[in-house]
Amino acid sequence: EAGVVQSPRYKIIEKKQPVAFWCNPISGHNTLYWYRQNLGQGPELLIRYENEEAVDDSQLPKDRFSAERLKGVDSTLKIQPAELGDSAVYLCASSPDRQSGATYEQYFGPGTRLTVT
Amino acid sequence: AQTVTQSQPEMSVQEAETVTLSCTYDTSESDYYLFWYKQPPSRQMILVIRQEAYKQQNATENRFSVNFQKAAKSFSLKISDSQLGDAAMYFCAYRSADYGGSQGNLIFGKGTKLSVKP
Numbered sequence: 001e002a003g004v005v006q007s008p009r010y011k012i013i014e015k016k017q018p019v020a021f022w023c024n025p026i027s028g029h030n031t032l033y034w035y036r037q038n039l040g041q042g043p044e045l046l047i048r049y050e051n052e053e054a055v056d057d058s059q060l061p062k063d064r065f066s067a068e069r070l071k072g073v074d075s076t077l078k079i080q081p082a083e084l085g086d087s088a089v090y091l092c093a094s095s096p097d098r099q100s101g102a103t104y105e106q107y108f109g110p111g112t113r114l115t116v117t
Numbered sequence: 118a119q120t121v122t123q124s125q126p127e128m129s130v131q132e133a134e135t136v137t138l139s140c141t142y143d144t145s146e147s148d149y150y151l152f153w154y155k156q157p158p159s160r161q162m163i164l165v166i167r168q169e170a171y172k173q174q175n176a177t178e179n180r181f182s183v184n185f186q187k188a189a190k191s192f193s194l195k196i197s198d199s200q201l202g203d204a205a206m207y208f209c210a211y212r213s214a215d216y217g218g219s220q221g222n223l224i225f226g227k228g229t230k231l232s233v234k235p
Contacts, residue, residue: 042210045223106164
């Protein structure tokens with residue numbers, strides 16, 4: 001079974017430029033998460049989708065960040081314009097449907113390391 | 118709001134020895150899940166072990182075991198017979214059993230960097 005796929009793995013851009021990250025979750029996983037991980041820190045949630053619906057985007061800086069999950073499968077996270085402080089690793093994760101007694105374990109992708117210069 | 122604290126930024130262990138990583142958390146909920154994730158350098162995060170709060174028995178997975186103290190809100194990870202491949206960042210994480218809204222999200226600690234000496 002293929003894991004969570006993310007691309008690109010690395011991205012270097014100048015500040016004020018736009019950037020986009022792509023995520024393909026594990027087949028059949030309806031819940032998708034985007035996290036940001038700053039250097040030396042744990043991941044922090046940006047947005048969570050259940051199917052096409054963003055059920056929690058309270059931590060997403062909406063002035064410059066946007067996300068979409070068309071058709072409830074792949075997802076794209078965009079930053080426009082990027083700032084120096086956006087340098088981080090952006091992680092995508094997915095988890096199965098809600099089931100009684102399930103722990104909704106999250107499976108992570110390899111991440112995209114963004115450097116803004 | 119729930120918080121997770123890992124007070125050991127770095128730990129070191131000799132190969133084949135045992136090491137314990139500490140984690141404390143704060144919550145007013147009675148039902149939740151706790152996790153330990155491993156993140157090797159430049160590699161993806163993988164789940165090491167999980168614990169359901171309603172279970173008194175400590176979870177074990179091969180060389181990995183936890184000491185879950187619910188009253189003390191403590192959740193430590195013990196790695197036995199440490200191997201070179203265990204070197205990584207280890208993150209403790211909390212998730213509410215209530216999946217609604219933001220409660221379904223993982224809350225991570227800042228991590229502990231584990232080095233394994235040959």
